[in-house]
Amino acid sequence: MISSLMMEHRLGKSVHQVYDCLIDPQKFVRFHPVIYRMDPIGQSTYLVHEKLGLLGMKVNFTYTAKIVEQPTQNKVEMSARVFGLVNLDIQFIITPQQDGCLVSECIQIRSSLPLAWAMKPVFKKQHTLLFEAIGAQA
Numbered sequence: 001m002i003s004s005l006m007m008e009h010r011l012g013k014s015v016h017q018v019y020d021c022l023i024d025p026q027k028f029v030r031f032h033p034v035i036y037r038m039d040p041i042g043q044s045t046y047l048v049h050e051k052l053g054l055l056g057m058k059v060n061f062t063y064t065a066k067i068v069e070q071p072t073q074n075k076v077e078m079s080a081r082v083f084g085l086v087n088l089d090i091q092f093i094i095t096p097q098q099d100g101c102l103v104s105e106c107i108q109i110r111s112s113l114p115l116a117w118a119m120k121p122v123f124k125k126q127h128t129l130l131f132e133a134i135g136a137q138a
Contacts, residue, residue, distance in 0.1 A: 001110070001111055001112065001113075001114060001116065002108060002109070002110050003108075003109045003116030003120070004106060004107065004108050004109070005106070005107040005109070005120050005123055005124070006104070006105065006106050006107075007104075007105045007107075007123075007124065007127060007128075008102060008103065008104055008105070009102070009103040009105065009127070009128070009131035009135075010097070010100065010101075010102055010103075011100050011101055011102075011103065011131060011134060011135040012099055012100040012135060013100050013101060013134065013135060013137075014096075014100070014101065015074050015094045015095070015096050015101045017134075017137075018094050018101055018103060018134060019071070019074060019076065019094055021134045021137075022067075022076040022092055023067060023069050023076055025038035025040070025046055025067075026038075030133075031130055031133040031134050031137070032126070032130050032133075033125075033126050033129040033130060033133070034050050034051055034052050034126055035048055035049065035050050036049055036050070036051055037049035038065075041064065044066055044067050044068060044069075045064060045065070045066045045067075046064070046065050046066075046067070047062055047063075047064060048062060048063055048064070048065045048080065049062050050062070050063070052122070061082075061083070063080050063081060063082045063083070064080065064081065065078055065079065065080035066078065066079050066080070073093070074093065074094040074095065075091065075092065075093050075094075076091075076092045076094075077089070077090070077091050077092075078090040078091075078092075085111055085112070085113055085115070086109060086110070086111045086113075086115055086119070087109075087110040087111070088107065088108070088109060088110075089107075089108040089110075090105065090106070090107050090108075091105070091106045092104070092105050093105075100135075103131060105127065107120075107123055107127075
């Protein structure tokens with residue numbers, strides 16, 4: 001099963017500032033609401049540490065993610081396999097605007113199980129908070 005989620009985030013920051021927060025693991029971790037560590041394990045590949053609230057409990061888990069930079073297109077692509085059940089492909093395209101930039105985000109969720117219905121609201125909440133935090137940085 002494949003499901004997609006499209007989101008847009010308007011920020012009063014330059015394309016470069018936002019792009020840098022997405023490709024720099026230390027900055028990304030600083031702004032992301034549930035990812036608290038990213039350890040490099042290979043070329044553009046990281047072991048991601050996440051703490052997510054599920055059913056009133058905090059669940060810690062790790063997964064491998066790859067970040068592909070496309071600076072000439074102001075595009076960042078991330079891919080991950082979570083719990084061995086879900087493949088995620090996330091694409092961020094950052095476009096300059098008169099008062100900052102627009103981040104167009106496409107999240108593709110692929111799984112043999114019907115999990116997208118539960119994952120989409122989590123992504124909406126987490127990534128809204130992520131881009132609010134990036135936009136609020138001094």
